[in-house]
Amino acid sequence: GYHQLVEEKVEIMASIKCNCGKVELKFPTHAPKVSTECCCNNCRERLEYLARLGGPPGVPDAPFVASKWPNCVEIISGENLLFAYKLNSTTQFCNIASSCCYTFLLGRHAEYDANCVTAQGEAAAYSDLTEGSIKPYARFFSNQWSPERIQKCERKLIGIWIDESTGEIVGEEGYKDLFEAHIAH
Numbered sequence: 001g002y003h004q005l006v007e008e009k010v011e012i013m014a015s016i017k018c019n020c021g022k023v024e025l026k027f028p029t030h031a032p033k034v035s036t037e038c039c040c041n042n043c044r045e046r047l048e049y050l051a052r053l054g055g056p057p058g059v060p061d062a063p064f065v066a067s068k069w070p071n072c073v074e075i076i077s078g079e080n081l082l083f084a085y086k087l088n089s090t091t092q093f094c095n096i097a098s099s100c101c102y103t104f105l106l107g108r109h110a111e112y113d114a115n116c117v118t119a120q121g122e123a124a125a126y127s128d129l130t131e132g133s134i135k136p137y138a139r140f141f142s143n144q145w146s147p148e149r150i151q152k153c154e155r156k157l158i159g160i161w162i163d164e165s166t167g168e169i170v171g172e173e174g175y176k177d178l179f180e181a182h183i184a185h
Helices: 041-053 149-153 175-184
Strands: 015-017 025-028 034-038 064-070 074-077 082-085 092-100 106-109 118-119 125-127 160-164 169-171
Touching: 041 092, 041 106, 082 160, 160 175, 169 175
Parallel strands: none
Antiparallel strands: 015 025, 015 125, 025 074, 034 064, 064 118, 082 092, 092 106, 106 118, 160 169
16 A cells, blocks of 8 residues: 655754763753853862863863753763762762763752753763753852952853852842743743
């Protein structure tokens, strides 16, 4: 009989690879849920730790772009090369890196409630992203940097952080509207 061929549309999803290419993880979407710039000490310390193990040297003196992805990551290659670590016994952030070249790939904070994972494009290589999808909307933990250092940043973004004494989210003028708009989105 006659069979009609139907072209099947396959959506390509974004992925992230370690620096040597032996480990590849695929995300369930082609764009992150959200991206922010991050000035927290943990982002810097996690890359410095991996550099001491033999990973990529030179942590940039700029905020990192932290992108939040759905927590449903597929391991394409290098499963046996993945390892998890914490910077100290009290941190709530679990890091996942490659043991072949000590590249930071993903992180998960307890507060994410297993809804998402964080990836940093400065640490590993993304592929198949929707163009322009990694655009930070705010700068998190800007209180951990001096005002002079913040002024040198390429982008002018509203700073948001957690007040250590109260645990409340606080920030620069306009942060509430920005944060609420993001949550509604």
